[in-house]
Amino acid sequence: MPELPEVETIVNRLRADLIGRKIEAADLLWERTLASPKPAHFKKNVIGQSISAVKRRGKYIVLPLSLDTLLIHLRMSGDILIRRESEPIHKHDRLVLHFDNEHYLAFSNMRKFGRVWLTPTPEDVLGKLGPEPLDDAFRAEMLYEKLQGHKRQIKPLLLDQHFIAGMGNIYTDEALHLADLHPLTKSDLIKEKQAQILWKSIRKVLREGIARNGTSIDWIYRGGDFQNYLQVYGRKNKPCFKCGSPIKKTTVGQRGTHFCPQCQKE
DNA sequence: ACGAGCGCCTGTCGGC
């Protein structure tokens, strides 16, 4: 499910509910949810710690605790719910953290791809991530230089979290369409001017996604309405809003890929 | 270094 705008929305909604909460108990309902440490160590260490902040890095939810840091990656089908203790857990809940205020956090994860880390050194997990695309430090010239450093298809490169952190399948298709770039364009062939347009496009689609509270397709992620503003994703055979040509769907890097064959020439 | 293929999972949808 979630890409940068969805994770940002989730984090902003969770903040008020989580800051200052002390974790009093933990139920691990699907063992492989834990990337590290082992379940026994996790329970022993996490209980008693309080949440001091709620942040995001790329697609990771970052919860600094009293001693360690809790990292949550939602992958394809994850969500975080806060419920009253009087409400029962749900079918797809994989990890539950009980707080000191009659509420609990449920990590819901239908497809079981999501992962949780409890670590004193979060940089071990986050350190390899590329730059935050919405940070001031992420400059158009930097993107151009990085593109020159690879000879890769632009779409899989943008999806590579070591290159840029936070782009997923929807926002990548949208950004490439906005920038008039074919998804198979080799990164080193992108000119400085095109790189600048791509930089603007990436930031524009991410910012608009956040402003619309993310993209809600099916019912995995609720509450956003950016799905009503998508230009190419999910619009196979529908007319391009720029030129009227039917949007094409192909596969690039094993991912469904939507683009306008007229606006986005290879 | 790059790209393809596959595994990890559950659920939904379309075709027959």
Added chain:
DNA sequence: TGCCGACAGGCGCTCG
């Protein structure tokens, strides 16, 4: 109605 494959907001691994 039922079965069966394709597909889904992600990512890590192997192989050539």
